Amino acid sequence: MIKKSIGIHDGAFHADEVTACALLVLFDLADGAKIVRTRNLQKLALCEYVCDVGGIYDPSSKRFDHHQIDYKGELSSAGMVLLYLLDQKKLDRAVYDFLNSSLIAGVDAHDNGRITPEFGVCNFSQVISNFVPVVYDAHVQDLAFHEAFTFVKGHLKRILERFCYIQTCREKVAQAMTLNQKYLFFEEAMPWMESFFELGGEKHPALFVIMPSLGHWKLRGIPPCMEKRMQVRLPLPEEWAGLLEEDLKKASAISGAIFCHKGRFISVWETKEDAFKALEYILKRSCYEHNIC
Structure with missing residues (x-):
């Protein structure tokens, strides 16, 4: 087992596994330098976390896939990891609700086909899909994934910082309201x-x-x-x-x-x-x- 490693599928990537990786790294459960992109089950078995591949959803073994027939929920790997962070007390309910309502629920819905494209509107998942290169070369795809990963991690960090700042101002707002x-x-x-x-x-x-x-x-x-x-x-x-x-x-x-x-x-x-x-x-x-x- 490679500690703090994440296994995800190779090839074209999507917002859900990019976001799942960013969440695990942002909350210090994984190392961004130890992301393994493969569908080789033997290599995946060596990873501490596996997201969006492998056919298993089992938080106790740190496996977060949603593609298997026996999974009937509406989460993608991003929502699964966010829920895991809540269960592991890496974040509290307020932060969970904020991240879910402001970003993750939309990633889940898009990945599972529950969002209808709207003319003139580009959602977060579509922005991430634009990082996927048109060239089907493994090295190029890997470089693009890490570029998208860096972007998503930065985005999550910024919205969390804003949320935390809003909370620190809450008492001042309450005083003004009194x-x-x-x-x-x-x-x-x-x-x-x-x-x-x-x-x-x-x-x-x-x-x-x-x-x-x-x-x-x-x-x-x-x-x-x-x-x-x-x-x-x-x-x-x-x-x-x-x-x-x-x-x-x-x-x-x-x-x-x-x-x-x-x-x-x-x-x-x-x-x-x-x-x-x-x-x-x-x-x-x-x-x-x-x-x-």
């Missing part, structure tokens, strides 16, 4: 939307968020719910839409105006005070026009 105001205010830029809705944001009265943005301050409308994140509960004034600098200063009568998106969901101001002036104007106007007080 004020029960028409806005959320943060002295620092941070991801807020995920925590806001997880903490009951759909029933919270906040309509806007104010926080720093690259040396300026932004006033951003809050969506009605996470599923409708491209909408806002209350749009910015129609006469501000798409205006920049001097034009927005004239329209808003605020000297620190910089930009208002034409979609009326976000605006940028020179100072915190300018952003609050814009907020005050919007809330007063909405109270008069729509009785939102």
